[in-house]
Amino acid sequence: MIVCPICGAIEKSDVKLYDETLKSQNILISPLHPTCKFCGMEVSISHTACSGNVIVLNGTCGSGKTTVAELLADKGWFAIDGDCAIQSLRHKTGRKQYEWGQLIDEIRCEIDILSLFSKKIVISHIVLTEDYEKFIEIFESRNLRYKFILLKPQYRTSVERCQTRTCHATVTPEKWIKHFYDSLVFDNGVDLVDNTNMTPQETMEYALKIPFTNPA
Numbered sequence: 001m002i003v004c005p006i007c008g009a010i011e012k013s014d015v016k017l018y019d020e021t022l023k024s025q026n027i028l029i030s031p032l033h034p035t036c037k038f039c040g041m042e043v044s045i046s047h048t049a050c051s052g053n054v055i056v057l058n059g060t061c062g063s064g065k066t067t068v069a070e071l072l073a074d075k076g077w078f079a080i081d082g083d084c085a086i087q088s089l090r091h092k093t094g095r096k097q098y099e100w101g102q103l104i105d106e107i108r109c110e111i112d113i114l115s116l117f118s119k120k121i122v123i124s125h126i127v128l129t130e131d132y133e134k135f136i137e138i139f140e141s142r143n144l145r146y147k148f149i150l151l152k153p154q155y156r157t158s159v160e161r162c163q164t165r166t167c168h169a170t171v172t173p174e175k176w177i178k179h180f181y182d183s184l185v186f187d188n189g190v191d192l193v194d195n196t197n198m199t200p201q202e203t204m205e206y207a208l209k210i211p212f213t214n215p216a
Helices: 065-074 082-093 100-114 129-141 155-164 174-183 200-209
Strands: 002-004 015-018 032-036 053-058 078-081 120-124 145-151 190-193
Touching (some): 032 082, 032 100, 053 065, 065 200, 100 129, 145 200, 155 174, 190 200
Parallel strands (some): 053 120, 053 145
8 A cells, every 4th residue: 555666565654744845835734745764765655535524724815724724733634735735746747837637636646645644634725616516526435524614804804914924935916815815706515714803723713613514
C-alpha cells in the first residue's frame, strides 16, 4: 500500500506527509508530498477512502477558511489547503500552469491519501458553485460523511482582512474578493456562516457543531 523506491514497502509511521519546503505562503498548513522518513524519497501510496468525516471550508479570500482549518489541524484534523494543493500539483507536473479540473483531481487524490492516516479531514478551498456536485460525488463514492460550510463575513470585513493578513506576500486584488463573494451562491446543502463578529476560535467551534451529511 505504501512503497518507497529505495526502501520498499514501509509502514504509515515511516511516512512524512507534508513538505513545508514546497509552501509559498506563510500558513501552518503545508503541501502534501509523502516521503520516506528513512531515505527522503517520494513514496507511492495506493489507497481509496472508504469512510471518515470531511469538513469543507469555503469562502472568498479573507473569509477565514484557512485560519479555521489551521485551528482544526491543531485539534488533530488532517488539512488540505487549496493553495497548498496547487503547489503539490505543480511539483508533480513540473509546470506552473494547471487546469481547474486537475486541481479537483489533486484534492481527490489527497483525500484518498490522508484517509489512510486519519478519519478527520478538513479542506480549505474556494469551491465554485459549478464544482459543488463534483465534490459531493467524491464524498459519496467514498462513503464519507461531509459538511459544506460557506464562511461569509460582511464584504468590507473580507477586504480588510486581506489587506492586513501576512500569509501572502501580496495583497489580493479587491476584484477577486468581490468576484468570489458574489459568485459563491448555493441553493442548498451548504451551511452559510456570517463570521463577521466571530473570532477564528468561535468560528471553528460553531463549525464543529454543524451536523454532517451522511452519504446516500
